[in-house]
Amino acid sequence: MSLSPDALLLGALALSWPNLALLLGILAFTALAARRGLEARSGWVLLAALLAARLGYALGHLGTWPDLASALLGVVDLRSGGWSWWWGLVGGAVMAGALLRREAGRLLVPAAGALALAALPLGLQQVLLRPGPASESLAFDAKPLAYLEPGHSQPIPARFGDLPKPMLLNVWATWCPPCRSEMPLLVEYQQKGYPIVLLNAGEDTEAVQGFLKEAGLSARVFLDGANLRGSFQVSGLPTTLLIGADGRVLARHLGPVNRAQLEELLERLR
Numbered sequence: 727m728s729l730s731p732d733a734l735l736l737g738a739l740a741l742s743w744p745n746l747a748l749l750l751g752i753l754a755f756t757a758l759a760a761r762r763g764l765e766a767r768s769g770w771v772l773l774a775a776l777l778a779a780r781l782g783y784a785l786g787h788l789g790t791w792p793d794l795a796s797a798l799l800g801v802v803d804l805r806s807g808g809w810s811w812w813w814g815l816v817g818g819a820v821m822a823g824a825l826l827r828r829e830a831g832r833l834l835v836p837a838a839g840a841l842a843l844a845a846l847p848l849g850l851q852q853v854l855l856r857p858g859p860a861s862e863s864l865a866f867d868a869k870p871l872a873y874l875e876p877g878h879s880q881p882i883p884a885r886f887g888d889l890p891k892p893m894l895l896n897v898w899a900t901w902c903p904p905c906r907s908e909m910p911l912l913v914e915y916q917q918k919g920y921p922i923v924l925l926n927a928g929e930d931t932e933a934v935q936g937f938l939k940e941a942g943l944s945a946r947v948f949l950d951g952a953n954l955r956g957s958f959q960v961s962g963l964p965t966t967l968l969i970g971a972d973g974r975v976l977a978r979h980l981g982p983v984n985r986a987q988l989e990e991l992l993e994r995l996r
Contacts, residue, residue: 784798868886897966
C-alpha cells in the first residue's frame with residue numbers, strides 16, 4: 727500500500743481520494759443506521775441522496791452538454807465522478823422525511839458520522855497536493871519529448887519547456903479503455919485551440935498512430951520518452967493535470983473527464 731496525490735494505491739488498484747471518501751461515507755452511514763435499526767430505510771435515503779447529487783451536478787452544468795440526453799446520461803455514468811452534495815443532502819432529507827417522518831432525526835448521527843469519515847481522505851489529499859518549489863517545475867523544462875503531428879509519419883523532437891503554459895496535460899495509453907473513451911472529447915477541444923497536451927504513457931509510435939487512425943482522430947500527441955508521468959507522480963490512467971504558467975500543478979483528476987469537468991478545468995486557464 728502506498729499514497730500518491732491522486733489515490734490510495736493497493737497493489738495494481740488505484741482508488742482515487744474522492745472515490746475513497748465516497749466509499750467510506752457510504753459504509754459509515756449504512757453501519758451506523760443499521761445499529762439504530764434503520765438499515766432497510768436508510769438504503770433508500772442513501773440512494774435518493776446519491777441520485778440527487780448526480781442530478782444536481784448534471785443540471786448545474788447543463789449548458790456544457792451538447793443536449794439534454796447527454797446530460798441525463800451523465801447522471802448514470804459514474805466513471806468520471808461529479809457530484810453536487812447540497813442537492814444530495816436535500817434529496818436524502820426529503821426521502822428520510824417521507825419514510826421516517828418524525829423519526830427522521832434518528833439519521834442525523836449516521837449522516838454526521840459519514841461526513842466526518844469521508845472528510846479524512848479528502849484532508850489527506852490536500853496535504854499530498856501541496857505544490858513543490860518552483861525550481862522543481864523548472865527542472866522538467868529540459869526533458870526531451872517527441873510528438874506526432876497529423877500528416878507526419880515520424881516523431882518530431884521537442885522539449886517539455888517548449889509546451890504552452892498554462893496547459894491541460896492528459897496522460898493516457900491506447901490499452902486503457904477510459905482513455906480511449908475520453909479521447910474524442912479531448913481532441914475536439916484541442917482542435918478548438920485550447921492548450922490541451924496529450925501525453926502518451928511510453929508506447930511506441932506505431933501503437934499510437936494505429937489507435938488514432940482506427941478512431942478517426944487527427945491530433946497532436948506527445949510521446950513520453952522521459953518518464954514525465956513518473957515526475958508528475960501519475961498513479962493511474964487517464965490522469966489530467968492543470969499546469970500553471972510557472973509549471974506547477976494546480977489541479978489533478980484521476981480517471982476520465984466528462985464535458986462539464988473539462989470545461990471547469992479549462993475555465994481555470996483563462
